[in-house]
Amino acid sequence: MAGVVADPKRHLLASGHTACAGCGQAIAARIVANAAGPKTIISNATGCLEVFTTKAPQSAWRVAWIHSLFENAAAVASGIEAALRYLGRIDEVKVIAQGGDGGTADIGMGALSGMLERGHGILYVCYDNEAYMNTGVQRSGLTPLDSNTTTSPVGKRSHGNPRPKKPLLEIAVAHNIPYAASASVAYPADIERKVKKALEYKGPKFLQIHVPCPLGWRHDPSLTVEIARLAVETGLYPLVEYENGKVVSVRKVKVKPVEEYLKLQGRFRHLLKEPEVLEEVRKVAQANIEKYGLAI
Amino acid sequence: MKKFVEGSHAIAEIIAKCRPGVISAYPITPQTHIVEGLAKLIADGELDAEFINVESEHSAASVVLGASATGVRVYTATSSQGLLLMAEVLFNIAGMRLPVVLTCANRAVSAPINIWNDHQDSMTVRDSGWIQFYAENIQEAIDLHVIAYKVAEDKRISLPALVGIDGYVLTHAFEVVDMPEEDQVQSFLPPLDPVVKLDPDDPKSMGLLGAPDVYMETRYAIAKTMEDALGVIKEASEAYSQVVGRKVGGLVEAYRVEDAEKVLVAMGSLVGTIKDVVDELREKGEKVGVLKIITYRPFPKDEIYEALKGAKYVGVVEKAVSLGADSPLFSEVASLLYKKGADAKVNSFTVGLGGRDISPAQIRQIFQEVEKDEGESRFIGLNEKLLEA
Ligand SMILES: Cc1ncc(C[n+]2csc(CCOP(=O)(O)OP(=O)(O)O)c2C)c(N)n1
Ligand SMILES: [Mg+2]
Numbered sequence: 001m002a003g004v005v006a007d008p009k010r011h012l013l014a015s016g017h018t019a020c021a022g023c024g025q026a027i028a029a030r031i032v033a034n035a036a037g038p039k040t041i042i043s044n045a046t047g048c049l050e051v052f053t054t055k056a057p058q059s060a061w062r063v064a065w066i067h068s069l070f071e072n073a074a075a076v077a078s079g080i081e082a083a084l085r086y087l088g089r090i091d092e093v094k095v096i097a098q099g100g101d102g103g104t105a106d107i108g109m110g111a112l113s114g115m116l117e118r119g120h121g122i123l124y125v126c127y128d129n130e131a132y133m134n135t136g137v138q139r140s141g142l143t144p145l146d147s148n149t150t151t152s153p154v155g156k157r158s159h160g161n162p163r164p165k166k167p168l169l170e171i172a173v174a175h176n177i178p179y180a181a182s183a184s185v186a187y188p189a190d191i192e193r194k195v196k197k198a199l200e201y202k203g204p205k206f207l208q209i210h211v212p213c214p215l216g217w218r219h220d221p222s223l224t225v226e227i228a229r230l231a232v233e234t235g236l237y238p239l240v241e242y243e244n245g246k247v248v249s250v251r252k253v254k255v256k257p258v259e260e261y262l263k264l265q266g267r268f269r270h271l272l273k274e275p276e277v278l279e280e281v282r283k284v285a286q287a288n289i290e291k292y293g294l295a296i
Numbered sequence: 297m298k299k300f301v302e303g304s305h306a307i308a309e310i311i312a313k314c315r316p317g318v319i320s321a322y323p324i325t326p327q328t329h330i331v332e333g334l335a336k337l338i339a340d341g342e343l344d345a346e347f348i349n350v351e352s353e354h355s356a357a358s359v360v361l362g363a364s365a366t367g368v369r370v371y372t373a374t375s376s377q378g379l380l381l382m383a384e385v386l387f388n389i390a391g392m393r394l395p396v397v398l399t400c401a402n403r404a405v406s407a408p409i410n411i412w413n414d415h416q417d418s419m420t421v422r423d424s425g426w427i428q429f430y431a432e433n434i435q436e437a438i439d440l441h442v443i444a445y446k447v448a449e450d451k452r453i454s455l456p457a458l459v460g461i462d463g464y465v466l467t468h469a470f471e472v473v474d475m476p477e478e479d480q481v482q483s484f485l486p487p488l489d490p491v492v493k494l495d496p497d498d499p500k501s502m503g504l505l506g507a508p509d510v511y512m513e514t515r516y517a518i519a520k521t522m523e524d525a526l527g528v529i530k531e532a533s534e535a536y537s538q539v540v541g542r543k544v545g546g547l548v549e550a551y552r553v554e555d556a557e558k559v560l561v562a563m564g565s566l567v568g569t570i571k572d573v574v575d576e577l578r579e580k581g582e583k584v585g586v587l588k589i590i591t592y593r594p595f596p597k598d599e600i601y602e603a604l605k606g607a608k609y610v611g612v613v614e615k616a617v618s619l620g621a622d623s624p625l626f627s628e629v630a631s632l633l634y635k636k637g638a639d640a641k642v643n644s645f646t647v648g649l650g651g652r653d654i655s656p657a658q659i660r661q662i663f664q665e666v667e668k669d670e671g672e673s674r675f676i677g678l679n680e681k682l683l684e685a
Pocket of ligand 1: 047127133140
């Protein structure tokens with residue numbers, strides 16, 4: 001399988017960490033690290049990934065790795081990249097900044113924008129599990145419409161999160177960067193290809209990976225990959241690739257009804273009883289399908 | 297070399313001579329001239345460094361954190377709101393034991409917004425694990441930066457250091473200074489040899505989660521290192537004094553305190569004004585002196601006690617408050633003298649907030665009031681008319 005090297009001892013994100021069973025982020029982060037290879041320095045934002053991989057005195061990382069704070073992974077990476085330029089090692093060492101959806105699209109947005117605008121040679125990877133999972137499933141700017149989270153709860157006057165996802169990928173693309181793409185843990189070979197391709201470009205590049213969270217989305221841990229695939233197949237999570245501002249590839253799908261994706265997750269269960277609200281979610285999928293021409 | 301320079305440009309020049317590889321900053325008055333000066337030196341090819349223009353002070357501090365963790369000497373400068381915006385990162389830099397050097401062009405904190413000098417900004421982050429120095433004049437500001445790098449990068453210490461210089465009073469003033477030669481600085485400050493660094497050839501993880509089973513020891517280790525830093529600062533100051541042929545740095549400067557009955561304690565440019573008044577009162581036969589605290593973190597308890605133990609009256613004169621409690625430097629000096637069982641009466645005088653002028657007349661007034669035991673913090677130089685309104 002892609003991103004899986006034959007000898008598990010050579011995984012750059014080793015096993016034995018404390019992620020939950022079925023954690024999509026743990027799988028995706030390992031694929032990213034393996035695809036980037038050992039000559040990499042990773043700057044990691046605060047969040048589940050940092051917590052479950054590095055409880056002192058242990059670390060699951062076999063690459064040079066640093067965690068500083070929640071909102072500054074892109075800025076810390078900028079400093080690392082600047083230092084490598086100063087040391088004359090920039091062609092030899094790759095720099096990755098990574099964080100969750102909250103650390104990227106909300107509190108770290110300014111630092112990310114600065115990093116992209118300044119043109120640093122860094123790949124930023126956002127692991128999008130669509131809420132603040134590490135603190136107990138609060139909504140973020142990347143929480144989807146009508147998702148039931150602990151701070152966008154369903155109630156007499158609420159259908160869940162009142163807003164659709166922030167268009168993070170488009171915001172990244174708007175910085176005139178050479179490469180930006182979305183990916184999904186359901187397609188490991190695609191993640192690996194995109195990481196490798198991104199790292200061939202000079203300058204800033206951006207990758208947003210959809211990673212189900214069984215605890216936060218309330219689904220069976222064995223369904224992580226299936227649910228991630230359904231997000232793509234329903235049009236709710238389009239997989240697209242931009243080079244220099246232009247869409248260069250789109251994963252086409254035989255479109256499935258959104259209910260197939262929603263019904264497997266506790267966070268959306270309330271929607272199945274509310275046809276008008278469900279219609280709003282369908283519109284989100286439809287807009288994606290039209291925008292990117294997703295349908296086969 | 298003697299030269300007549302603006303404080304900010306003098307700092308830019310000495311920082312360039314320290315050869316940082318990565319500089320990152322965000323503009324804020326009155327820090328701007330320092331980083332503009334460095335940007336120009338790089339643009340002119342006189343300094344080989346990466347200058348990263350960031351989108352906030354939070355990111356400026358984060359950039360130098362990342363670069364320092366990669367094993368490169370770094371520099372940043374800020375003031376006031378900028379330092380407070382960095383606060384989260386400042387604690388992080390210290391916790392990661394990174395030898396970052398930062399100039400704080402000291403400025404008051406909003407609201408109301410005020411761009412003039414006091415010490416509230418850096419005093420507010422005094423518990424962050426940074427070494428803190430305060431300069432009396434431009435010459436001292438120059439020298440303290442070199443010592444700051446030396447101590448911060450010393451393998452026995454490995455902690456960040458902040459040099460506080462009074463905004464406008466020093467940053468925008470001109471003074472004749474003795475600017476050390478590049479080779480003098482280089483001989484004193486060899487290239488950075490980091491304790492740990494991010495390197496794919498020897499991959500380490502930095503910034504791990506410290507659960508209750510390890511966290512407290514990390515804090516204890518910094519507290520202990522701070523104690524060790526007292527000796528290392530003295531050592532570095534003596535060594536650098538040899539290099540430049542002047543007495544520089546140190547922990548405190550005791551000015552005419554030997555037989556003094558009344559001693560004022562202060563930090564920064566304010567000390568210059570107090571020294572003038574001390575000279576004037578000494579002429580008249582009054583037994584007065586001033587203790588300048590150069591190194592505020594680590595707090596040089598023994599040196600402060602030594603200088604104050606013979607005094608009858610001690611007045612702590614400071615440009616910062618701890619609203620709802622006694623002013624910070626006073627609290628520390630009073631607690632120290634109490635613990636050591638000194639006889640002196642200690643009084644607190646808050647002055648010069650938000651750039652309010654501090655006149656020799658006020659210092660004379662303080663030397664009189666220091667005898668009175670009012671038992672509360674006194675604000676000197678208030679406008680009574682405004683208070684009524
Ligand atoms: C400045 C700051 N604010 C809040 C937090 C608390 N916090 C830590 S992790 C986290 C949630 C992380 O969410 P996300 O970035 O989506 O990553 P995930 O844990 O979901 O992978 C929050 C809110 C913090 N550490 N720092
Ligand atoms: Mg998240």
